[in-house]
Amino acid sequence: MVYNTEGIVLRTRNMGEADKVVTFYTKDHGKVTATARGVRRPRNRLLGPTQVFTHGRYMLFKGRQLDTLSQGEIIYSHQKLREDLDDMAAAMYLTEVMDLFLEEGEPNPDLFQLLVTVLDLGTDKRFDFALRVFELRLMALLGYEPQLQECIGCGLELGEPAFFSPEGGVVCNGCRTQFTKARSITKGTREWMQRFLQWDLERVAILHPSRSVLDEIQTIMAAYIAFRLDRPLKSLGFLQSLRTDSDPSDGQPRI
Numbered sequence: 563m564v565y566n567t568e569g570i571v572l573r574t575r576n577m578g579e580a581d582k583v584v585t586f587y588t589k590d591h592g593k594v595t596a597t598a599r600g601v602r603r604p605r606n607r608l609l610g611p612t613q614v615f616t617h618g619r620y621m622l623f624k625g626r627q628l629d630t631l632s633q634g635e636i637i638y639s640h641q642k643l644r645e646d647l648d649d650m651a652a653a654m655y656l657t658e659v660m661d662l663f664l665e666e667g668e669p670n671p672d673l674f675q676l677l678v679t680v681l682d683l684g685t686d687k688r689f690d691f692a693l694r695v696f697e698l699r700l701m702a703l704l705g706y707e708p709q710l711q712e713c714i715g716c717g718l719e720l721g722e723p724a725f726f727s728p729e730g731g732v733v734c735n736g737c738r739t740q741f742t743k744a745r746s747i748t749k750g751t752r753e754w755m756q757r758f759l760q761w762d763l764e765r766v767a768i769l770h771p772s773r774s775v776l777d778e779i780q781t782i783m784a785a786y787i788a789f790r791l792d793r794p795l796k797s798l799g800f801l802q803s804l805r806t807d808s809d810p811s812d813g814q815p816r817i
Contacts, residue, residue, distance in 0.1 A: 563624040567591050568637070570677055571616045572657040576602065584612050584631060586620065587660055587677055592669040596622050596629040608634050615640040615653050615681060642685050652689035655797040656680060656696060662791060663704060673703050679763055690776050695766055697783040698758045706790060707759065708732075710752050715740050722749065726782050728789035743785065751778045 569588035577583050582598045601608045611618045611634025621633040643653045660677065676699050683692035701707055708731040713720055715737030725733040725744040732752065733744045754771050761769075784798065 564621065564632070565591070565624065566619065566621050567594070568619050568674075569594065569617075570674075570681065571612060571614050571618075572661050574612060574614055582612060583628065585661060587664070587674060588620075588669070589671060589674045590669055592667045593661070593664045594622065594629060595666065596631045597625075598631040601631075610634075610639065611636050613639065613641075613644065614657070615643050617678065617681070638682075640681055640685060643681070649684055649687070649689060651797065651801040652684055652693060653681065655795065655801045656684075656693060658795055658797045659697075659700065659787065662793065662795070663700070670703060673700070675763060676700065676703070679767070683767060690773075691769070691771065694771075694776055694779045694783065695758045697787060698755060698779075699763075701783075701786065701790075702759055706786075708755075708786060710756055710759075713737055720752075724749065724752065726786075728785040745782070745785075747782065748778065751775050751782075755779060 567586075567588040567590045569586035572585045572587055572593070574582050574584050577597065580600045580602045582601045584596055584598050586594045586596070588594050598608050598612050600606055601612055608631060610616070611620065612631070616636060617638040617640065619635045619637060620631060623630040623632055640653070643649045656677075676696060680692045680696045683689070683695075698708070708726075710732055711720060712718060713732060713734040713736075714727065714730040715733055718734060720732050720734055723735050724747050725735070725738050725741070726747040727733050727741040727744040729741060729743070732747065733741050738744055754769075754775050757769060758766060788795075
């Protein structure tokens with residue numbers, strides 16, 4: 563069976579002397595793994611469309627184990643992401659998280675659009691912000707949305723001080739001892755996280771949270787994601803080692 567789909571290259575690996583195995587996240591078929599035969603030979607027409615992070619249109623043949631890539635057309639190459647070490651590390655983290663959490667198939671158009679939006683924001687040098695949006699919305703789309711208003715221990719409305727547990731979300735002061743890995747979380751950061759989750763994806767892009775807020779969300783979500791994975795993220799340590807400071811702000815929303 564032949565099928566056409568729009569997709570983004572999550573990762574690749576070499577196979578044999580000239581072939582490549584390509585993993586895509588596609589709009590209509592979810593995660594797909596396919597063989598690109600002869601793609602590593604000079605001037606092969608599939609060389610560009612199979613570069614990691616590339617957004618393209620593809621024709622594939624359904625196979626018993628691996629599909630076969632027949633044609634590819636680039637929509638947006640994201641070449642800049644492969645030319646800058648910091649951006650490449652951020653994009654590698656993004657695609658590794660996608661690859662580890664998702665099974666083959668299981669299309670989700672909202673998740674595909676999230677991936678497109680985050681890569682576009684990354685190309686505009688906004689990965690520090692975009693990855694935090696990605697982490698929260700990915701968890702929500704997969705059924706792991708963190709609780710941000712009521713304590714996951716007693717179910718009561720959250721007061722102050724407040725804490726966040728990787729086991730599911732916010733924890734009140736009274737229940738803190740039940741969640742040994744809970745760490746403090748500010749009211750402002752909780753409000754930012756709610757915006758990231760609740761606003762339309764197109765509107766989220768206009769937000770500009772402070773570095774301190776982004777750092778707090780990053781720490782929280784790293785533990786939250788790790789709690790749900792059965793293996794460490796290879797790209798995370800590399801990404802964290804490359805982080806650079808950004809301009810400080812007062813921490814207030816800039817919309």
